[in-house]
Amino acid sequence: MSAAATPVEAPFHADVAEAPGGVHCRWLTAADGVRIRAAFWRAGEKGTVLLFPGRTEYIEKYGPAAGEFRRRGFAMATIDWRGQGLADRLLPDRMTGHVGRFRDYQHDVAALLTEARAERLPEPFFLVAHSMGGAIGLRxxxxxLPVRAAAFSAPMWGIRIHPGLRPAAWAxxxxxxxxGFGHSYAPGTSPLSYVAEAPYDDNxxxxDPDMYAFMQRQLGAHPELALGGPSLHWLNEALRECLSLRRLRAPTYPCLTALGSRERIVDTGPVHRVMAKWLGGKLDLIEGAEHEVMMxxxxxxxxxxxxAAAxxxxxR
Known part of the structure; x- marks a missing residue:
């Protein structure tokens, strides 16, 4: 799979990103014609981090991460997945998180990788993947994927659903x-963005209240970045992909997976089981952390x- 069109400049909201300078933001066209957005920070003598965000996320949220990796000697590339951020939204209701097939995200991966090489980002490449990006990254x-090692943050290798409700969610x-109602919001979700609506207390x-305020400022200044709940179709695709990934043998890449002790979004059981079988992999349980270790x-x-840098x- 490869990108289908020459990339052009895309907007980057530097006013809210708290990112280092020198970013190059591009529109990319995936092999199936969907337009996505990608950002590249070239400075870094040790190689390049390919950062795969989670569901609802967008490039500017990882401006601080670009600075962190730059200080440790790495360039960075990241992406707005199809259906979120400023990438093409896939339903008339743009607040619905949706994808045709979960494997379609691999078109976005291919486009990002092609452009990272066209931008002459330093190699070798490394993967950092958060939440939904963890499922995309594992696939x-x-x-x-031509990376030397991978670091995951709360990877979505299972979706947290009450055991009594899991059969109903599948059905x-x-x-x-x-x-014909796959475009409808999954039960318990709505067009509202969690970060924009939920107070800091017990989020x-x-x-970290400062990081929560950082995320809220971004969506307050640029509400076009926000995303609401997932569609039922997305939920079904995600459940199927997680099940498929868990049936595979762990890859052979060196791997670090960070998981907060207070994790309440992804299903932690599959994370433990996958990492227990991952030769050369380490599970880092972080006391007191919630879902977003990088926030x-x-x-x-x-x-x-x-x-991750170590x-x-x-x-290398």
Missing amino acids: ALHEH LSTLSRPA VLTT ETPAIRTHFYDA LFDRN
Whole structure:
């Protein structure tokens, strides 16, 4: 799979990104014609981090991450996945998180990789993948993504659903496809953005009030970046992909996976099971952390970035 069109300049909201200078932001066209947005920070003598964001996320959210990796000697490339950020939204209701097939995200991976090489980002490449990006990233590793090592943050290798409701989630999301209501929001979700609407107290993302305020400022200034709940179709695709990934043998790449002790979004059981079988893999359980390790307190953020950089240094 390869990009289908010459990239052109795309907007980057530097006013809210808290990112280092020198960013190049591009529109890319994936092989199936979907327009996505990608950003590249070239400076870094040790190689390039390919950062795969989670569901609802967007490039500017990882401006601080670009600075963290630059300080550790790495360039960075990241992306707005199809259906979120400023990439093409896939339903008339642009607040619905949606994808045709979960494997379609691999078209976006291919376009990002092609442009990273066209931008002459330094090699070798390394993967950092958060939440939904962790599922996309694990699939990409199985399809031989050309990276030397991978670091995951709360990877979505399972979706947290109450055990008593899991059969209903499977049944409803599966029936939504032939019945024609797959575009509807998954139960318990709505067009509202979680970060824009939920107060800091007892939020499920971070224990750092400053980082939560950072995310809220971004969506307040640029509401076009926001995304609401997933469609039933997306939910069914995600459930199927997670099940498929768990049935595969762990890849052979050196790997670090960080998981907060207070994780409440992804299903932690599959993370433990996948990492238990990953030769050369390490599961780092971070006491007190919520879902977003890279948006956590300064000490937790530093711990993750230092650990990821050390892994990459050992595998350059």
